[in-house]
Amino acid sequence: MALFEVRNVTYSYNSRQKRPSLNDISLKVNEGRRTAILGANGAGKSTLFYHFNGIFKPSAGEVLYNDRPLDYSKPALRELRNDICVVVQNPDEQIFSSTVESDVAFGPMSMELPRDEVDTRIREALDMVGMTDYRMRPSTQLSYGQRKRVSLAGALAVRPKVLILDEPTAGLDPQMAREVMELIDQLYCAGTTVILSTHDVDLVYSWAEDIIVLNHGELVYSGEPEEYFSDPEKTAYAGLARPHTFSVNSYVSKMRGLEESPYPRTTSQFIAKMAPEGAKGGHVRIVPVKEGTEAVEKTGAVGAYGYRAKKLVEAKGIEVDYMYDALEMCMQDAVKSKDSVLYCDEVLVDMAVDRIRSLESFGIKAEVIM
Amino acid sequence: MSEQTQMDTLAYSSRMLGWAPLGKLLFVIAILIVNIATASVLVTFVTLGIGLTLMAYSTNFKIPFIIFLAILEAFAILIFGAGVISVNGTDTSTVIWDTDFLWMHFHMTVDSFNKAWLILLRGTSGIAVMLSFATSTPIPHMSLAMKQVHMPTELIEIVVLIYRYAFLLLERMEAMWNAAHSRMGFNGARTSINTVAAIAVGIFIQSTSLSDKSQIALDCRNYRGYFPVFSEPAKTGVKWLIVIVVAAVAIYMFGEYTADWINMAHLILGVE
Numbered sequence: 001m002a003l004f005e006v007r008n009v010t011y012s013y014n015s016r017q018k019r020p021s022l023n024d025i026s027l028k029v030n031e032g033r034r035t036a037i038l039g040a041n042g043a044g045k046s047t048l049f050y051h052f053n054g055i056f057k058p059s060a061g062e063v064l065y066n067d068r069p070l071d072y073s074k075p076a077l078r079e080l081r082n083d084i085c086v087v088v089q090n091p092d093e094q095i096f097s098s099t100v101e102s103d104v105a106f107g108p109m110s111m112e113l114p115r116d117e118v119d120t121r122i123r124e125a126l127d128m129v130g131m132t133d134y135r136m137r138p139s140t141q142l143s144y145g146q147r148k149r150v151s152l153a154g155a156l157a158v159r160p161k162v163l164i165l166d167e168p169t170a171g172l173d174p175q176m177a178r179e180v181m182e183l184i185d186q187l188y189c190a191g192t193t194v195i196l197s198t199h200d201v202d203l204v205y206s207w208a209e210d211i212i213v214l215n216h217g218e219l220v221y222s223g224e225p226e227e228y229f230s231d232p233e234k235t236a237y238a239g240l241a242r243p244h245t246f247s248v249n250s251y252v253s254k255m256r257g258l259e260e261s262p263y264p265r266t267t268s269q270f271i272a273k274m275a276p277e278g279a280k281g282g283h284v285r286i287v288p289v290k291e292g293t294e295a296v297e298k299t300g301a302v303g304a305y306g307y308r309a310k311k312l313v314e315a316k317g318i319e320v321d322y323m324y325d326a327l328e329m330c331m332q333d334a335v336k337s338k339d340s341v342l343y344c345d346e347v348l349v350d351m352a353v354d355r356i357r358s359l360e361s362f363g364i365k366a367e368v369i370m
Numbered sequence: 371m372s373e374q375t376q377m378d379t380l381a382y383s384s385r386m387l388g389w390a391p392l393g394k395l396l397f398v399i400a401i402l403i404v405n406i407a408t409a410s411v412l413v414t415f416v417t418l419g420i421g422l423t424l425m426a427y428s429t430n431f432k433i434p435f436i437i438f439l440a441i442l443e444a445f446a447i448l449i450f451g452a453g454v455i456s457v458n459g460t461d462t463s464t465v466i467w468d469t470d471f472l473w474m475h476f477h478m479t480v481d482s483f484n485k486a487w488l489i490l491l492r493g494t495s496g497i498a499v500m501l502s503f504a505t506s507t508p509i510p511h512m513s514l515a516m517k518q519v520h521m522p523t524e525l526i527e528i529v530v531l532i533y534r535y536a537f538l539l540l541e542r543m544e545a546m547w548n549a550a551h552s553r554m555g556f557n558g559a560r561t562s563i564n565t566v567a568a569i570a571v572g573i574f575i576q577s578t579s580l581s582d583k584s585q586i587a588l589d590c591r592n593y594r595g596y597f598p599v600f601s602e603p604a605k606t607g608v609k610w611l612i613v614i615v616v617a618a619v620a621i622y623m624f625g626e627y628t629a630d631w632i633n634m635a636h637l638i639l640g641v642e
Binding site for chain 2: 102
């Protein structure tokens with residue numbers, strides 16, 4: 001089902017613009033799919049998603065949310081923006097309260113929720129982004145990465161149905177970037193539709209189910225990533241490059257006389273595809289983390305996936321080998337016939353199982369033990 | 371962290387941070403009024419003592435260097451002003467000094483001399499008391515105090531936004547300043563002036579662009595024209611009012627009682 005439908009939308013910031021920022025664009029964003037909007041700088045990515053929450057009104061065409069055209073009246077927009085949260089690229093544009101607590105509280109307080117509920121949401125949101133200790137800190141005294149986390153916490157506290165993130169990993173160190181992506185996975189698994197805009201093709205390729213590619217306000221492509229990246233000319237036209245995993249798979253498959261398909265999206269899938277025939281996979285023991293979860297016997301490398309899992313291993317003093325990107329690292333171990341233990345947030349378990357089982361389609365059967 | 375944000379850090383780490391901001395504000399205002407309501411020099415010393423004691427308790431006198439420079443500047447202005455007042459005596463009291471220099475006529479009397487000292491001491495003690503408030507009350511707390519006295523919401527929101535974005539622009543200015551330094555932008559007086567002007571223009575342009583983007587961000591977060599407050603600061607209760615009234619009345623009475631005790635002209639120059 002289409003969550004958003006954009007029908008022939010044209011938008012210009014002012015009448016003097018020679019080329020509109022969005023030019024006769026039509027596309028659909030499906031509910032419950034991981035969607036990424038791709039494009040070079042100035043492609044119109046931000047302009048497009050500001051149409052989703054009614055910040056911009058199209059000069060021509062219309063935007064539909066849940067099959068209904070957007071209503072631009074004040075009360076309707078207020079309701080819409082309770083459903084759809086946008087996290088802008090630069091946290092400084094978004095954080096306008098003086099302390100971390102007051103900024104995270106801004107959304108829930110504006111929704112006129114009871115004080116206890118606001119407090120719960122602040123605690124939970126800060127916990128999710130690992131900023132609990134900074135709750136009373138002035139926002140002026142935070143580093144860029146911390147501000148980025150706070151801006152995300154501000155959106156999480158609203159508990160939106162749709163979360164739109166503009167360049168969520170820009171300016172973050174690799175570990176923090178992976179943590180943010182893990183958090184995004186967690187939200188997605190909990191039922192939030194996540195749309196992210198970026199020009200990081202590697203990130204998109206490993207994460208997105210659908211991509212929307214824009215170039216100078218024109219729609220270049222909308223659909224699954226493989227089809228788009230298979231066409232180097234199309235990719236170059238939008239000012240993008242092919243994802244590293246995609247390129248390597250393409251070259252190595254040709255060299256070995258293999259089919260390019262199935263397309264590996266992660267390193268573990270790629271290694272599985274290239275592994276010698278008949279190679280055996282290792283076991284991944286998944287420990288769903290919920291209240292009262294205890295440590296299990298260490299049968300291999302240990303990973304923590306999800307913020308609750310990270311909290312658990314810290315609280316129980318469990319020795320962890322993979323604190324970041326733990327699922328992928330355990331998958332890589334499985335491809336190398338090694339066993340591992342993955343402490344995993346309950347909400348992420350299904351996705352983790354699916355991803356580990358996906359290795360089978362690349363030639364290695366990794367066993368999941370629950 | 372830049373020098374400019376140190377004052378903010380200082381306020382947030384103050385021992386007096388948890389005190390009711392409105393109580394602190396009213397206390398300072400009351401002391402300042404009493405300070406100028408009496409003609410006693412001793413009252414200025416009492417006020418100075420209160421200011422310094424509060425500052426010592428609040429921050430252990432860890433004043434950021436840039437603020438220290440600002441205090442020195444204010445003090446220099448006070449000295450200059452007091453000097454001007456002292457040589458412009460028009461009364462008939464004993465003349466201490468009377469001379470002409472170029473087109474100027476200097477006429478210092480015992481009264482003008484005493485008045486100049488009183489103003490200098492009042493100013494100095496006033497700065498100390500106000501600093502004790504400023505170093506213990508972050509702007510957001512002050513805005514909440516403003517809210518408690520029912521000042522217009524628009525005004526309070528503007529104060530909060532200016533406070534927030536001033537720091538951002540200061541950060542950007544610092545980055546531009548460092549970039550200019552690394553490009554020999556301060557090589558000679560002429561270049562320095564050009565660089566400072568370019569930075570000022572750049573900051574101005576950035577501030578307008580930032581305001582546009584912030585407007586969008588505000589809309590994205592469902593801004594309804596006010597910033598809701600989650601953690602209210604301590605309220606100004608009856609205890610605060612008692613302390614304020616008692617302190618103000620006591621100092622005033624003391625001032626009235628000691629009004630003629632100290633004659634600065636006599637104390638310093640031996641002139642009655």
